[in-house]
Amino acid sequence: MASKASLKGKGKVAKSGRGGSAAAPDERTAVKCVKVWSTWAMKKAKVAAQYGFIPLIIVVGMNSDPKPSLYQLLSPI
């Protein structure tokens, strides 16, 4: 609720400040575009991190010195 009120306030200030500028709608859609794309990128990054972080650690660990073998990775001893 508070965030909606503050967004409305922001919109009013922007409109009154710009007056009759013709570039205002383009700028606002550009900002909207950036926001939509960054949200999409964050969602994809979150899924990639969730699936790939543990395999990344395993790959980095298996390539460190001294190199452990695959048997050591999979066996429960």
Place this chain on the structure above:
Amino acid sequence: MGSSPAPPPYGVGLAALLPPKEEKKAEKKVDYLNLPCPVPFEEIQREALMSLKPELFEGLRFDFTKGLNQKFSLSHSVFMGSMEVPSQSTDTIKVPTSHYEFGANFLDPRLMLVGRVLTDGRLNARVKCDLTDNLTLKINAQLTNEPHFSQGMFNFDYKGKDYRSQFQIGNNAFYGANYIQSITPNLSMGSEIFWLGHQRKSGIGFAARYNTDKMVATGQVASTGIVALSYVQKVSEKVSLAADFMYNHMTRDVTSSFGYDYILRQCRLRGKIDSNGVVAAYLEERLNMGVNFVLSAELDHPKKNYKFGFGLTVGE
């Protein structure tokens, strides 16, 4: 009658009971240009937290850590017990849960990667990377399958000669910064500010830490209305005593606790008593090389909530 024994080195009678004269420690002149680096701002109360807030749990816990080489290890962890769900009423709601957690750790002097994934898909990730000698990047994230419940935080730490500064970026548009400076070899003071974007909240806090070889005293004040003081006294190599006081101005909550921490050869025992009527104890007993037996107990007498847990930790 044998020959009389040699006289004690410090004389006879009462003089033998007095401790030997200690050499007067030469008074060192304080070099204000050469002060030690202070502890990081978020660890300012670490001794008190280590003694007074052990990880109490209820149920069975089994942790197995398998090292594949010096830097890389895998961990398997099983937990069966109750977890408390925060509720509005005074009754506590306990939900019986069980989970299996698989983890992988990679620990290098310059890079640390720790990941834990649970059976329901939740991932706990911690990354610490030394970008240069003085600049460190830390990432802390909890990712869940449910939307809007994931949390992440990026920290950039800069360590100077006698100061440390940190800048934080978190989800929900959280930005924070803190700075701590050594004032004398024993005293360090710091402050922090944060800004929460989505709720338009901001806050500022100040902290001070005074420590000698035998004691640590810290105080923290924040504009969110929290005052926290703590004091830890190292009574001997094996015993520390700690006391903690917290006042929350918004909820008019006052809590104070006293605790002890015994670090013995085969076990570590921590116990504490609270002003809310909570008595807790946590015992880690070393049964064998690498095998630790853990007992945890928390008795909340006013709410009649008793939690007992036991577990085994195998591996380093």
